[in-house]
Amino acid sequence: MAIGMLLTGKGYPQSKINQIYQQLAAADELTVTDQDSAFNIACQKIGELKKNKSLPDTLLGYAYYIAGEAKRYGAGYEDAKLFHDSALRCYTKPMYPLGLGRVWHGKGNVYLLMGDLDSALFYYKKAIYVRTQANNLLDLSKSIVNAGIAFFKKSEYDSALFYYTESLRIRTQINDSVGIITSLTNIGNIYLYQNNYTDAEAYYSKAKSMIDTTSASRQLASILNNIGNIYFRQGRYPLALENFMQAIRWYDVFGDKASKARIYNNAALIHFETGNIGQAMEYHNRALELSLNINDRFGIADSYYYIGRIYHINNQFDEAKKNFAYSLNQKQALGDVSGSADVMQNLGVVYLDGYVFDSASYYFNKALTLYRDVENKFGQATCLNNMAELYLKNHQPQKALNHASQSLEIAKSYQGLSEMSVSYNLLSRVKEQLGDYRAALQLTKEEMKINDSILNKETASTILELESKYQLERKEQAIQLQQLQLAQRDLEFKNQEIEMAWQKRIRNLSLILVLLLSVLIFWLIRSLVYRKALNNRLDKQRHDILIKNEELAQLNEELQTQQHQIIIQNEVLVKQNLKIEEVNATFHESVRYAEYIQQAVLPPKQRLNAIIPDHFVLYLPKDIVGGDFYWVHQIKNKLFVAVGDCTGHGVPGGFLSMLGLAFLKEIVTMQQVYQSNIILGKLRNQIIDSLQQTNDLLEYVDGIDMSLLIIDKESQTLDYAGARGKILLASDGNVELLKGDRTSVGFNPRMKSFTNEVRPLIPDQVFYLFTDGFVDQYNEQDEKYGMQRFTDLCKCNHSKPMPVQKEHFFQTFTQWKGSFEQIDDATVLAFKL
Structure with a gap:
């Protein structure tokens, strides 16, 4: 500094x-x-x-x-x-x-x-x-x-890995050993969640080698927990539990409740997998209590999820569903994709055990899609096994065989013994159902080999021994603490007795001295008072009067000086206020002019009415000038409709929105490009050139999220492409969400070409193009409005007249926001052909 x-x-x-x-x-x-x-x-x-x-x-x-x-x-x-x-x-x-x-x-x-x-x-x-x-x-x-x-x-693991690697480079450059350990651990976490256990353990081991393992360290506790997670996923439960117990001891030293709660959940998973359900529930409840105490929303969501699994294994399906539903709601609000997939998969298992096959299949497919999106091999393997179990119960052995085989191949790629065991069990049962008993027997033998390596008598004994050691250590620590507190109380009591005795002696001596001095002083004062009482009284009164007169004169002079200074200061304040008012007026005039320019660039109402008569636009910028924009254009039989969300809001966002509109008009009208994904690609190139963005960490912050729709009225088709944008299509009480690519219009080190989707038009279909300001708005209870509520809003209103819809959307947004600050620009453009 x-x-x-x-x-x-x-x-x-x-x-x-x-x-x-x-x-x-x-x-x-x-x-x-x-x-x-x-x-x-x-x-x-x-x-x-x-x-x-x-x-x-x-x-x-x-x-x-x-x-x-x-x-x-x-x-x-x-x-x-x-x-x-x-x-x-x-x-x-x-x-x-x-x-x-x-x-x-x-x-x-x-x-x-x-x-x-x-x-x-x-x-x-x-x-x-x-x-x-x-x-x-x-x-x-x-x-x-x-x-x-x-x-x-x-x-978003690729982006996370990019940032972690950059931090490691800088920390290595400045020789920040503590920071290097943190960055190595973070990179290991990426590989752990991608089930690349070899690279994950390599990074954890490198970080651990830089730490003094004999002294307390938060980083050492974190690494021990992560290594324990690797052993757990590989089915090496004693080694996993040993690492978890060591990590808990370190976190006890620091009083780190959030991290301790996570490890309690991890230790509970080992007891769950080895059949010790009571001990697992005890650890999950401890974790939930700690997370609630510090309002750790991620920890609370995890604990409810794990407790739901306990209820499920105890056949308390209703309680399991309640816990899973709460956990899923929290994880979706927090943007936890892998966690949401875990909960969906377990909901599917609950419905599978209840023989509600349609609901089970629905949740399994949703979970598998999310696992593949984030490349979570562990989740894919478990989900494919559960789907195989579904098909086996539903008497579809060939589908069961395909899914179990896929799961086995994925589990082998990261040495997931538990998932491999389940896959062999499923394949054996499928072969038995198909009448191939020899193959079924061989697969059962493979399953037994893996089960012996995961959990044998020695393993179970080791887990119980580790748990007993940990509980005994906690009891010994509690006894030592009680003994120390009792000894401290005895010492404080003895010190109080000594202090009280000493104070009593001092008090008695003081009383005697005070009494003797009082008698002596009394006689001395009595003799002096009688001699000088009258003279002293008169002199004192005369002296007091003189002093009072001088004080009054001085006070009057000070008051006059202060009055003069106050007059001068008031004049200065008046001039300053006038100057501030002048600056504020100039600033607001500039912002209003920027608003006027932006309104002039956006499509005028007359043009919108001429091109798409049946429409409404809800445009709600966070500030006077907004970063959202919309564009409607028609060339012969082709109708172009776009909605964009620029980085930031206010004047910076407004400038970027006007730049995007200008480039969009040029590409369509001057360059005559009529394919949605190609338009977005050319727009991205022009944004990168204009903003001079290069392969630099800081220069791809700015960009545009956009939804682009091209309707060919002659061929009755629609062509859609999106850059982190979405479109809702509503008709006959049904709503469909079209998603675009997961990248913005702007520089990104892993840029790919945009993709488009072409489909036939449906009569009387209503199109909703929108930015994320409406969906991401929080209310006074700190709840996000969310995509599901927005979808339901479109579903309930799409058959109403457009002016009624606009008023309903506006009232819904205003009532949801309440007194909470608007967090971003919000735009909704809806129309029907």
Whole structure:
């Protein structure tokens, strides 16, 4: 930190400024371990700094930042955002890059903990930008790795790996050993979730080799947990449980409740797989209690999922469904794709056990699609086995054979012994049903070999021994703590007795001395009072009168001086207010003019009515100028309709939207390109050229999410392409969602060509093009509106007249938002041919 730049006040002693900074730095250290003390110190300094205008604003910004961090660590996320916003205002007058980077990184952490991953990424990228400009490599690596964590939680593993690798490069460059260990562990986590256990264990082992395993370390605990996960998925349960127990002991030292809850769930899974259901339920309940205590939404969702599995194994199907439904709702809200697939698969198993085959097949297929989207081999293998079981029960042996064979091949690719055992069991039963008993016997032998390697008497004994050692160690620690507390109480009691005896002696001696002195003083005073009483009284009265007169004269003079200063200060304030009003008026005039330009670029109402008479447009920018745009154009028998969402909002988003509109018109009207995916490709090229984006981490932040629809009225077909955009088609009470490609119109290091979909038109079909501002809006209960609610809204209203629909959509958005701040621009364009 450049202290000279940060700590410079106008006419204020530098030593006092440095003292305040040191006090704030000490409070900053306390935010992790003692949030109440850190918050109280920060609030005290905020009060002092606001009173003294000669101190630098950057000090006040630092105090606001510390208060926000204390609230974040204490799970007071809304308060944390307010304090961070106050800090930002201090760091922008004048601009202070180090402070801005710190606060934007902190806001990203708040949204990450809240599960709002898109907002977290938005602020991390702002922090990355400003820290790159300031060449602050240590803090830059922290923002990059946290952005990777956000992508990891979104199950976008390629992007997460890119950010983790970049953070490792920077940390290696500056020789940050602690950061290198974290980056190696994060990369290992990617490979773990992709079931590449060889590479995952290699990265974990490399990170572990850099840690002193004899001393307490959060990083060592995290690595032990991850290695335990590898052993668990490979069916090596004793080694997995041993690593989990070691990790729990370290997290006990640090009081890390979130991490401890995750490991409790992991240990419970081992007991679940080995048939110790009671012990598994006990660990899951411990994990849930810890997660609820700290409001860890990811941990809460995981615990309800695992508890649902216990209810399922105990044939309590209704309770299992309730727990799965709650977990699925939370995981979908948090954007946890793999976790959502896990819950869907288990819901399918519940319906399978209840012989409700249609519902079971529905959930299995949805889960398998998600597993394939995120390349989760473990999930694919288990889901294919469950689908094979479904077909076997439904007397479709050939389909069962195909699915079990696919599962076996996938499980072999990552040495998943448990899944291989299930696959061999299914294949044996299929062969038996088909009458091939020799093949069935051979497959049963293969299953038994694997089961012997997973769980034999020695393995079960080892697991019970490890569990007993852990429970015995906890009891011994509790006994030692009780003995220490009793000894401390005895010592405090003895010290109190000694202190009380000593105080009693001092009190008795003091009373005797006071009594003797009082008698002596009484006689001395009595003799003096009688001699001088009258003279002293008169002299005192005369002296008091003179002093009072002088004080009154001085006070009158001070009041006149203060009155003159107040008059001067009022004149200065009046001039400053006039200047501020003038600047505000100029600023608002500029923004309004930008709004006027944007409205002029968007299609006018008369043109929309002429091209698509039966339509409505709901355009709700977050600020005066918005980053959303829509475009409608007709060339002969072809109708072009597009809706775009540019990065950011306000004036920056507005400029990017006008740029996108101009390029879109040029490609269609001048270049005469009439195929949707080719239009998006050319638009991306022109955006990259215009913004001069290159293969740089920071230069592909800007881009456009877009849905593009081309309707050929002559051939009665529609041609659709999307760049992270979607379109809803509604007709006869049914709603269908068309998804585009999962990449924006802008630079990306893994760019692919856009794809399109051509299909015939359906009479009286209603088309809904929209940006994500409506779907992502939160209400006063911190709930996201979500895609399902939006789909239902379109389904219920598509048969109504367009003006009625527009009013209903607007009222729905307004009532849902309530007093909550609008988080993004929102646009809906609907029409019927």
